Each structure stands twice: as structure tokens, then as C-alpha cells.
Amino acid sequence: xxxxxxxxxxxxxxxxxxxxxxxxxxxxxxxxxxxxxxxxxxxxxxxxxxxxxxxxxxxxxxxxxxxxxxxxxxxxxxxxxxxxxxxxxxxxxxxxxxxxxxxxxxxxxxxxxxxxxxxxxxxxxxxxxx
Amino acid sequence: xxxxxxxxxxxxxxxxxxxxxxxxxxxxxxxxxxxxxxxxxxxxxxxxxxxxxxxxxxxxxxxxxxxxxxxxxxxxxxxxxxxxxxxxxxxxxxxxxxxxxxxxxxxxxxxxxxxxxxxxxxxxxxxxxxxxxxxxxxxxxxxxxxxxxxxxxxxxxxxxxxxxxxxxxxxxxxxxxxxxxxxxxxxxxxxxxxxxxxxxxxxxxxxxxxxxxxxxxxxxxxxxxxxxxxxxxxxxxxxxxxxxxxxxxxxxxxxxxxxxxxxxxxxxxxxxxxxxxxxxxxxxxxxxxxxxxxxxxxxxxxxxxxxxxxxxxxxxxxxxxxxxxxxxxxxxxxxxxxxxxxxxxxxxxxxxxxxxxxxxxxxxxxxxxxxxxxxxxxxxxxxxxxxxxxxxxxxxxxxxxxxxxxxxxxxxxxxxxxxxxxxxxxxxxxxxxxxxxxxxxxxxxxxxxxxxxxxxxxxxxxxxxxxxxxxxxxxxxxxxxxxxxxxxxxxxxxxxxx
Numbered sequence: 001x002x003x004x005x006x007x008x009x010x011x012x013x014x015x016x017x018x019x020x021x022x023x024x025x026x027x028x029x030x031x032x033x034x035x036x037x038x039x040x041x042x043x044x045x046x047x048x049x050x051x052x053x054x055x056x057x058x059x060x061x062x063x064x065x066x067x068x069x070x071x072x073x074x075x076x077x078x079x080x081x082x083x084x085x086x087x088x089x090x091x092x093x094x095x096x097x098x099x100x101x102x103x104x105x106x107x108x109x110x111x112x113x114x115x116x117x118x119x120x121x122x123x124x125x126x127x128x129x130x
Numbered sequence: 131x132x133x134x135x136x137x138x139x140x141x142x143x144x145x146x147x148x149x150x151x152x153x154x155x156x157x158x159x160x161x162x163x164x165x166x167x168x169x170x171x172x173x174x175x176x177x178x179x180x181x182x183x184x185x186x187x188x189x190x191x192x193x194x195x196x197x198x199x200x201x202x203x204x205x206x207x208x209x210x211x212x213x214x215x216x217x218x219x220x221x222x223x224x225x226x227x228x229x230x231x232x233x234x235x236x237x238x239x240x241x242x243x244x245x246x247x248x249x250x251x252x253x254x255x256x257x258x259x260x261x262x263x264x265x266x267x268x269x270x271x272x273x274x275x276x277x278x279x280x281x282x283x284x285x286x287x288x289x290x291x292x293x294x295x296x297x298x299x300x301x302x303x304x305x306x307x308x309x310x311x312x313x314x315x316x317x318x319x320x321x322x323x324x325x326x327x328x329x330x331x332x333x334x335x336x337x338x339x340x341x342x343x344x345x346x347x348x349x350x351x352x353x354x355x356x357x358x359x360x361x362x363x364x365x366x367x368x369x370x371x372x373x374x375x376x377x378x379x380x381x382x383x384x385x386x387x388x389x390x391x392x393x394x395x396x397x398x399x400x401x402x403x404x405x406x407x408x409x410x411x412x413x414x415x416x417x418x419x420x421x422x423x424x425x426x427x428x429x430x431x432x433x434x435x436x437x438x439x440x441x442x443x444x445x446x447x448x449x450x451x452x453x454x455x456x457x458x459x460x461x462x463x464x465x466x467x468x469x470x471x472x473x474x475x476x477x478x479x480x481x482x483x484x485x486x487x488x489x490x491x492x493x494x495x496x497x498x499x500x501x502x503x504x505x506x507x508x509x510x511x512x513x514x515x516x517x518x519x520x521x522x523x524x525x526x527x528x529x530x531x532x533x534x535x536x537x538x539x540x541x542x543x544x545x546x547x548x549x550x551x552x553x554x555x556x557x558x559x560x561x562x563x564x565x566x567x568x569x570x571x572x573x574x575x576x577x578x579x580x581x582x583x584x585x586x587x588x589x590x591x592x593x594x595x596x597x598x599x600x601x602x603x604x605x606x607x608x609x610x611x612x613x614x615x616x617x618x619x620x621x622x623x624x625x626x627x628x
Binding site for chain 1: 362363364365366367369370371373374399400401402403404405406407427428446448454456457459461462464495501502503504509510511523524525526528564566580582585
């Protein structure tokens, strides 16, 4: 009897999973940020990464205008979350992970996709100026 | 004891159903029919529920890689659009191997034969498979060339070429070189055996892990004090839970043999936490403490000395640096040292990377993974290229569970592109769903489900299948892992339906 119930329970669980009953679309993170993406960039990032995201060799900071928005979003995710994996691989950006956490603590949090798009805009703008 | 656990789980399930005004019996009736139909592999209900679209799209779709992601995508495309010409390039005849079962093979619970499946048994009708390897990519001219010189053109390309296990990057394992999970890996196993190490990341390796584990347990049982090490590298990996699952199974087998007291079990991850989702991290730390496991964060395995049975780790940490005027805070400096640890049993999770020929091509990236917009899985630069599965640059992906959500998004978006030239905002987006059935004992699993929105404490439940605490180890999830996930994957997903 137990065995039968088990099978049915599992079938129930599996069906939830398969039919989408349990497949809740993750709610988009609705976060209200203290500053706009542009404000965050102009108050903080700009100091080390430059007006056009070109980077600064003296400060050993990389350019941010050499990537597509999709690639930038991946890197920003890594820096904000201490890695892109979930199991314990860690991050390639340990210093910036520290700095980013400090900035977030000070209220300079932002939406990753929005920032990635903004950096892409800076990159295009930069090319036009040249 | 198992029955008691089941009773507890069922009681909890009952109380949840009761809240929704359904008795368990009614729930069984409601679900019973569809599940039976699904398990028979024919169910109309299951098919109806997965919303396969009917598309009149025409054109040539080329899929690179015929593993779980590639073949499921081919099947769903075929189910959805009968006029689309579909070609899959896949050199490995065992590409559809059931990789999630390798942990169970490593723990001696399944024979290797349970995970071996042949690619040719999963080719959908009217899909062409080229048994060669795609080695040159020219996305500006929409062509791909194989190792045998076959040139294939496409209108849309879907990259699902998987990842490469880079054992050779560890000093002392150079002879192991690179490997894929599927296929013949006898040479790799020989190299690992020669240094007294093992690794469940290939089917052959999983089988050898069980042999290695039995020797380890026999030593412990004979009264010898033994040291078992479990590593987790500094790269993204497929199945981020597996490095721990094999540790839990080693513990279970030692307990079974009454030899646990003589064994030290120590986990060495490169990162600074057990899990990227806080709730699961906390749960795992408690599970580790309860089992007397030891762990050392920020240790990356860099060398193995087989002769002396010593593993060398790069231990790295941050120290307070100088005042940073820009940050208006103290900065950090990175420090590191080499740490040498003797071992009797060494389970290696190797560094992993995108296949070189793709990483270095125009569709690759500096990190190797194929860059895509993570919500649509469309390539960052080429609008007619998509990627999914292990090769895609997506946070938290690289599990069969993520692929199960991704392939439907890819098919939907590719068809929209073929029909209208764009992806409408109404198409369902990928939200980062991943599932890790973390085996914590023989008989219990913590079904860790999560997505990109699960980062905050208390939000881990947002992606859970059932509204019950997902941080609990449960017998019902063990049964799910052991009996149901394989048929769901091999017959539901590879047919493009579930």
C-alpha cells in the first residue's frame, strides 16, 4: 500500500513539474533603487572606469566599453554575486567584488541589464566622438 | 525508518493540499491518469500541457551538439514546425548519456549500464545527424565546417556543444588531458587511478570512483585512519552540487560499514561559500556539521603528487589594503599560499571550459562560453545564433534542470525569429531556473530549486516545485531522484515534450 501511495505521490510531483503547475515564472525582481543607473555611474564607476567606460591603466581598472550588453550583464552578475556558478566556484573578480559590495552598502545598487545597456550606449557615444 | 519518513512527508503534503481544499485521494485521481499516460510515453494530456506550438516556419536550423540540450531542442523543433530542415552535428554515439546518474554510479547504487544511452535511439523523425565534429565557425556567412571538411550552411544555428573537462590543467594529471562526460574515458581513468584519485564527471570515471571508494572504506574498516578529500575548482562547472553529493554518499557508505570513525572527510571548494543561494548554503553548513565533515573555503586544487599521495591547493584570501580615495573605503589586497594535504581518497571535480574550437571562434568569448542574452538565449552579436546548456554563458546554468527550461525558450524564440524576424516580448523568458537534487544520504535528498531571483535570504522557495520547505532533506525527493528523474529526462525531455 505504502509503495502504491509513494508512486502516486511521486507521479503527482512529477506532473506538477512537467505540466507547469509548479513552474512558477520567477517574478521579476522589483527593486526600487536609490539612484538611477546614470547617477550610479556618474557618482561612482566613472572615477575609475572613465567618462566613456574606457578604463584607466594607472589605476589598473579595465575598460567596460568593449563588450556587448549581454556579455557585460554576465560580468556584472559575477561581480555582484561573487561568481556566476551556484556551487562554490567563486569569482574571477575578487577585488571588484569587494568594492561593489561596499558601493551597494552605500546605496549605489543598480539593475544589471540597465547598467549593461548604459555602458553599451557609452561605448557607441565614444566611437561617435572619435 | 524510510516508511516513517515517507509518512511525515505525506502528512505535510496533505496539509498543503488541504489548504487548497483538495484531498490527497482527489489529487491522486487528478494526477494519476496524466502521470500514467506520461510514463507510457504517449500521453496526450502531457503533450497538451506543454504547449508545443504549431509553426509554419521554413528554413534551415543547424544544431551543434547532440547531447541532452541539442537533441531535446531538435525534437521540440520537429514537433513544432514540420517544414523546418533540422541538422544536428554530433560525433559521439553516446552523447545522450544520462549524466545526472553518474553520482549514483559513483556511490555504488546504480551500475554504469543505467546511465548509458545511445544517441541514435533519440534522433527525432526527419532530423539529419552528421557524425562529425564542428570545428570552424563562420557566423558572418552562416556556415560551419566539420573536422572531415563537410561544410554546412544554416539560417539559424543553435549551439549546444557542452563543455570540456580539463583534468590536464592540474599539475600531475597532464596525461589525462581533456575529456567529455560521455564516451570512452578509459585513458582518463588510468591516469586518475595512477595517482590514487577518482572523479564521477565521466561514466567510466564514476564506475572507477565506486571501486576507489570501496578500497577507502575497507581501509577505514581495517582500523586505519584515513583521509578523504573532495575538491571544487575555480571555474563554472556542470552540476555544482555533485562535488558534495559524492561526499555525502562516501559518508553514507562509511556509516553502513561501521567505519566512519576512522575516516576524515574534508571539502575544498575554491569559493567562499557552500552554495550561491543563502538558504541552501545555510542548510548545507548545518548538514556538514551534523555529519562531522570538515571544510576549507578558497582552496583550489592545483597539483596532485601520486607517488606521495599529496594534493596541493592554492589557498587565497583578501586582506585589508590601503585607503582607496575613489571608493572612500579601505581597499583589499589578494594573498595566496600553497597548502599541501595528504590523502587516501581524492575525489576531483576538474576545471571545466568551453571546447577550444568554439571558445576561439567568432561565436565564443574571452572566457570561452558562448555569450547570449540570458533571458532570450540569443547570441550577443549574431541574431540568428542561439546557445543553451553547458556551453552558454549564463549565470547558474549548467544542469539538466536548467536545460529543461532553456530548450523551450530557445525553440520558441527561434521559431519567432523565423516567422517574424524578431522575438516578441510575450515569449516566455528564461529566468535562471536551476534544480540541484542534493543527495545528502542514501535515502534523502534536498531538492534545491532556485533561479536568479532566489538570492535573498528567505527567497529560496520562490522556484520550488511544491510549497514545502525546500531546505529540508526528504525521502520523497530521494525517490524522485532514483526513480523518476531519469524517465522524465530520457523520455519526456529528449522527445521534446517535457
